[in-house]
Amino acid sequence: MAQNSAKLVFWGVRGSTPTLERDMWRYGGNTPCVEVTAPGGAHFILDCGTGLRMLGNHLTALNNRWSRWQGDTGIEAHILVTHYHWDHIQGIPFFHPFFEAQNRFHFYSFQSKHLGRNSLRQVFDAQLASPYFPVDVGAMAASRFFREVGGGEKWETEGTQITTAWLNHPQGCLGYRLDTSAGSVVYATDNEPGAPDCDAAIRQLAQGADVLIYDAQYSPEQLASTRxxxxxxxxxxxxxxxxxxxxxxxxxxxxxxxxxxRTVDGFLSAARQEFPGTWAAMEGMSITLNDQGAEYALPESRMGQRRRVRLAATVYGCNENGGTFEEKTILRDLGLQGAYLFLSNKPRLQSEVRVVVDAAEGENGNGAVSLRATVTHCERSHEKSQNGVGVFFIEDAAPEPPRD
Ligand SMILES: [Zn+2]
Ligand SMILES: [Zn+2]
Known part of the structure; x- marks a missing residue:
């Protein structure tokens, strides 16, 4: 990573409870957990949802690699917890670095009215208590430090300025802003608009942010009625x-x-019409912040079996500048979930394209296949003066369950 850059990785993006259904896979099913690495290397973790387990495995693997060169200095991170609802703490018992003595963690959250002093420590004790979990909290050998903070506070941690704000959520919730030398990130989830104090506080927190991560659980219609x-x-x-x-x-x-x-796709495209710099959080998505701005990258989409092919296709899509394009190309790499192709156009990440593949040679009939897809990758290709584009096929609506 270049000297003055910060990196965000989304390990969990789903609200309320983890999901496993196939038609939710594309955005991911783990509950909130976002990793921020500041320019100096300081590690921040925003929330401890079920995505925390994967982050733990990732940090352990990184640490093992480092240890070979410089001895095991352990993992150190600052963990900012927004509130104590299950979806924001459920990953705690499954984060392996908590069980290793050489690691150090600094926790920040607020004093809950219901739990009183040392709220976050109590959450740990309760989660790892009998009969809810097989081992008790004593097995957590890592050093843990707890600090209770409120809304409207400001402090500095390893060169990063942290600011908090109260959000409007049952039993309370904190929003966090991280100002690093490479840019600023605001994490404001679990918030209902309409409370004047919190509405003002969140606006103050989000002023000029490079990245604003915001609760978009419902449709505007649901928010105004049933939710x-x-x-x-x-x-x-x-x-x-x-x-x-x-x-x-x-x-x-x-x-x-x-x-x-598909629902999230709909929210994203509606939001982009109003504010073009909108993204939908996706498990594995990363953002690199540096002097040039923010660079987004989506998770590898060409998983599973792939085949080298040569199929004539036409791609219809949207450019980065918002214009539409239609371009003929040859599909060279095809899997069940996605494809890789070259285009002179530069389609926008997370925008929808239609890939119309001509019928294979020698087949009778004129069966062109039309596939809906979303753009997950776009890079300047070295050999060709074109862009290498990765697309992920969009699932059609789930079939009706069979009836008796
Ligand atoms: Zn939540
Ligand atoms: Zn909540």
């Missing part, structure tokens, strides 16, 4: 805040457990 009072928000509110605060980009986060990937 009013549930403590969450929608893409439209995110767009309003991003615009008012001149945030550079907006990341829709905390997807509803009942939202399919």
């Amino acid at each position: 009013k009072g549930w403590g969450h928000s929608c893409w439209l509110e995110g767009v309003k805040i991003a615009r008012e605060c001149k945030a550079k980009s907006l990341v829709l986060f905390h997807h509803d457990p009942d939202s399919t990937s």
Whole structure:
């Protein structure tokens, strides 16, 4: 990583409860956990949802690699917890680095009215208590330090400025802003608009942010009717805040457990019409912040078996500047989930394209196959003066279950 750059990785993006259904896979099913690595190397973890388990395995693997060169100095991280609802703490018992003595963790959250002093420590004790978990909290050998903070606080940790704000959510919730020398990130999830104090606080927190991660659990219609009072928000509110605060980009986060990937696609495209710098948080998505701005990368989409092919195809899509294009190409790499192809156009990441593949030679009939896909990768190709483009096929609506 270049000297002055910060990196964010999304390990869990789903709200409320983990999801495993196939038509939710594309955005991911783990509950909130975002990793931020500051320019000096300081590690921050935002929330401890079920995505935390994968982050733990990743940090352990990195540490093992480092240890070979410089001895095991352990893992150190600052863990900022927004609140104590299950979806934000459920990964704690499954984060292996907590069970290794050489590691050190600094926790920050607020004193809950219901738990009193040392709220976060009590959450640990309760989660790893009999009969809910097989080992007790004594097995957590890592050093743990707890600090209780409130809204409107500011402090510095290893060169990163941290600011907090109260959000409007049942039993309370904190939003965090991290200002690093490479850019700023605001993490404001689990917030319902409409409480004047919190509405003002979140706007102050999000002022000029490079990345604003915001609760977009519901549709604007749900938020105005059946889900009013549930403590969450929608893409439209995110767009309003991003615009008012001149945030550079907006990341829709905390997807509803009942939202399919197609539902999230819909929220994203509606939001992009109003605020073009919008993204939808996806498990494995990363953002690199540096002097040039923010660079987004999506997870590898060409998993599973792939075949080298040569199929004539036409791609219809949207350019980075918002214009549409139609371009003929040859599909060279095809899997069940996605494909790789070259285009002179530069399609926008997370935008939808249609890939129309001509019928294979020698087949009778004129069966062109039309595939809907979303763009997951786009890079300048070295050999050709073209862009290498990765696309992930979009699932059609789930088939109706069979009836008796
Ligand atoms: Zn939540
Ligand atoms: Zn919550």
